[in-house]
Amino acid sequence: MAAVGSRTGLNTISMGTDGQDELVYMQCCGQGGGVGVQKKLNAGAGTEWTANVNAQQTHLLSFPRSSGVDLPYRSPESVEMDEIMAAMVLTSLSCSPVVQSPPQRDLLAGDMECCGGELSDSGSSGYWSWDHGNVSPAPSPSVTEMDRSLGQPTDEGLHMELDQAACEEPEARRCKSLTRGAYRCLWPGCGKVLTSRVGMKRHIRILHLGGGSEQSHREEDFYYTEVSSEDEETAPPSPAPSFSSGAWTSCSSTQSQSTPGPQDAPVQSSPLSQSAPSSVWQIHTEHLYQACAPIQVTVSPGSPTFCSWTPSGDVQQKPQIPASRSRSVSVGEQWLQRNSAPTRSQTMSASPSRGHCSFRKGRGEAKKCRKVYGVERRDQWCTACRWKKACQRFPD
């Protein structure tokens, strides 16, 4: 897994999460060389894992979680980064056992974190964010602020989630998620892992589908997938050859957004939207084969605090169709982004698609689980594929 982390572009991640002085460092971007992992003991009780990779261009982001702690480095935009990091930390806490877990898993989490930082909200459709949460428009809410604003009664689910993240939960969670049969939320930016399907559905319905009980008929199914952490760690044999270079399209877009400077969108591109990438991350980790694709990570000069992935082939999301036919995950990502607009319920009615009139849409050229994993590894297919339903992992 460590290797994967480096390949996918994650380079240096270290995070300590522990009730008190918490520092979350984030480094990403670079073309990983070797991976080194080391563990540090904090003064407190917390342990801090540090995954280190040679990076060519790295940026260290720091984020103080509470009382004054020395910051190795604090960028000018650190205020905004606070928000971002807050979102990311929350995300990570809620979706993967970061705390005190073995380095590999940290890399995973780190991977996500990294992505989280950069993805920003390139897709303007990236409204997927947590508006239910009533994010306070304050220019730079601190973590605690965020916690509070997010945890408003209007969104019980989220509240719960945060609580879990904040409390001892991580440990129990780790155990849980290590067992087979976990369910991971595919919603962009979420990636939450739950053990019960029902719980996952509830999570999705409440958090992502807006809680509106009306038209969430079983749609939850499409936003989560069953995972087993063992599988993820023992990366699937990766039929690498068949997935060519394209790989997933960038999970962000610093390039386009960086120019104006991060301060241009103080509130709107709220920190939360920044966590979107985690979905990308998780898609990656779910399909490790992709890690084999040549991926380059670069940092756009414009905004030093952001990092961006730049897959070798294509760059931005939709705009250009790369010469290579390969699609792989980017498709899923796009799909998720497209469908994650909060108001999708309304638009849906208009669309002829999934109504009753079964009109089969032409076969998408995306690789589906069957092709990707092969019939023999059927257990790695997404649930939908296993049930001969529309693939939810590689949607068209």
Next chain:
DNA sequence: CGTGCCGGGGG
């Protein structure tokens, strides 16, 4: 003919 997946059905 392989594949994706709708519709239907069993437990």
Next chain:
DNA sequence: CCCCCGGCACG
């Protein structure tokens, strides 16, 4: 609900 599968449309 979860899961499986017949059968059909695509390519």
